[in-house]
Amino acid sequence: MKIAVLPGDGIGPEIVRQAVKVLKRLSRDGLKIEMEEAPIGGAGYDAAQDPLPQKTLALAQAADAVLLGAVGGPKYDTLPRPMRPEQGLLRIRKELGLFANLRPALLYEELANASSLKTEIVAGLDIMILRELTGDIYFGQPRGTRKTDNGEREGFDTMKYSESEIRRIAQVGFGIARKRGRKLCSVDKANVLDTSILWREVVIEVAKDYPDIELSHMYVDNAAMQLVRAPKQFDVILTGNMFGDILSDEASMLTGSIGMLPSASLNAANKGLYEPIHGSAPDIAGRNVANPLATILSTAMMMRYTFGEEAAAVRIESAVKRVLKQGLRTADIHESGMKKVGTEEMGEAVVAALHA
Numbered sequence: 001m002k003i004a005v006l007p008g009d010g011i012g013p014e015i016v017r018q019a020v021k022v023l024k025r026l027s028r029d030g031l032k033i034e035m036e037e038a039p040i041g042g043a044g045y046d047a048a049q050d051p052l053p054q055k056t057l058a059l060a061q062a063a064d065a066v067l068l069g070a071v072g073g074p075k076y077d078t079l080p081r082p083m084r085p086e087q088g089l090l091r092i093r094k095e096l097g098l099f100a101n102l103r104p105a106l107l108y109e110e111l112a113n114a115s116s117l118k119t120e121i122v123a124g125l126d127i128m129i130l131r132e133l134t135g136d137i138y139f140g141q142p143r144g145t146r147k148t149d150n151g152e153r154e155g156f157d158t159m160k161y162s163e164s165e166i167r168r169i170a171q172v173g174f175g176i177a178r179k180r181g182r183k184l185c186s187v188d189k190a191n192v193l194d195t196s197i198l199w200r201e202v203v204i205e206v207a208k209d210y211p212d213i214e215l216s217h218m219y220v221d222n223a224a225m226q227l228v229r230a231p232k233q234f235d236v237i238l239t240g241n242m243f244g245d246i247l248s249d250e251a252s253m254l255t256g257s258i259g260m261l262p263s264a265s266l267n268a269a270n271k272g273l274y275e276p277i278h279g280s281a282p283d284i285a286g287r288n289v290a291n292p293l294a295t296i297l298s299t300a301m302m303m304r305y306t307f308g309e310e311a312a313a314v315r316i317e318s319a320v321k322r323v324l325k326q327g328l329r330t331a332d333i334h335e336s337g338m339k340k341v342g343t344e345e346m347g348e349a350v351v352a353a354l355h356a
């Protein structure tokens, strides 16, 4: 297992360090893991005047999986756009062909109070949003602004999905549902959009190869409502780039704790980039207070989706549950009666809890 480790900026290096400790422990216990580190984002700019230095890209291309912290910071906000940290992220996603974005929204029982929704609605929530990442209205051509016949300006974008783009993301979706609760809800706007009519047709065709998965369809406006009304009805939600962008943020906020949620972006060969959903949190960087659990849980996703090491994935996730049960909390998820710990201490506690 060749892993490229890209800590990035802000809290990135602190939280990635904890995830690396977890991987080193798995390695000592028998998994053949090789890790190599390289700069990305602002750190890439500092090292090579490029948010995705050539050497970093080469390392990521040669690796089976990439572990990323986060990029960005006020120091880089005034750089010209191609030099900005987030360009490093956009470019690496494109270069690796990462078209499938997996964002779980999982609420540990111990943290049910962190949600803004009633505990009974969200306690035990465990859903997976699968968002297509490289097509749709965000990339469709033509796009632009033009003058209309009556002389006013008009903005336009093109929403489109080809059959093959829909098929490959649907196949990933059914595959994930098979590893989870065997239910897949495809979200579209087929009552209004032709793109969505084709989306629905192709998803139904792909479903024939997965007779064990229960398929349902939902319009995106209803899905947005159902996510806050009764989110536990979902297992896997499959959707396009724009709807997924919005629904995955909504779903992650059901859990109330940005420091807890991992993500994965996969290509056709199951190579993946794994990262927490949060940013580089410059407001708390370098103070040993950031929550490293989202990054640690990203390594569990890596074990499951790139390496097929389900046992290792469960081992990491169980260790995280155990430290939460022990009452350890970083500042972002702390409540009275719990033991407040720093980033390093939380990382050490997870490593210690990996024993079983």
Ligand code: NAD
Residues within 6 Å of the ligand: 011, 015, 069, 070, 071, 072, 073, 074, 086, 089, 258, 259, 275, 277, 278, 279, 280, 281, 282, 283, 284, 289, 290, 291, 292, 294, 332
């Ligand atoms: P952010 O996610 O970095 O922070 C939002 C809030 O959540 C802050 O108060 C922060 O302290 C807190 N927070 C985030 N992660 C935390 C953690 N692990 N533990 C405890 N608290 C945590 O979002 P932002 O403030 O909008 O952006 C800051 C920088 O991050 C910007 O430069 C932005 O461009 C970048 N960013 C990067 C990514 C990425 O690398 N994928 C994603 C989003 C934002």
